[in-house]
Amino acid sequence: MKKVADMVTEARARIEEWDVARLMATPDAVVVDIRDVRERAKGFIPGSVHAPRGMLEFWWDPDSPYHREVFAGPGPYVLHCAMGWRSALAAATLTDMGFEVAHLDGGFEAWTAADGAVEMPKPRD
Template structure:
């Protein structure tokens, strides 16, 4: 039988280090915050200032240096902390990134917790059609 999302999350939790929003509020210089939410979520809710947006559906292609979609930021020797709205997508994203060779972590509680804590939020402008 195929794995369900709960089993996949449990497997990811066993290998991915998670960090608290408060720990990330100081935005350490060696860390790249990566928002994996859908662009519509960013336009509606905003995002963490200076975070990089990498849609979950493109992540593997953006990380792989052999991909025509590779983003050079993922080739830097930095720690990448992934976040989404609640922490599930980012946990799975961090696991994949880790398997692809990145130093990857997941932010516990996601952007929802970030906003609840009153940390800064940047507006994400809609793309022109």
């Protein structure tokens, strides 16, 4: 049986990884938050696009009936999750599909540890 840690290590070896400093220095990057809605409700990187991991392939593929126009642009696209494991696997999947993406090493935890800005969701009526 293959361990998830091994899968993450393999993915990280073949994808582009950005650190927080690079992301902060690249204001035109499209930050894609792949965490679930419960995680995002606790705060998110300002301006990030929410795309739950389970929908990524469908939202990214221009031939999919679920395609989202935000993923048709030039990027650069940087995926993140909480710690960087899920985003590494997701970036590997999108890379396999032919898309140019990177992932944020350390995820949202690294962002907040570096005092990155955090936005809270607006309350619902």
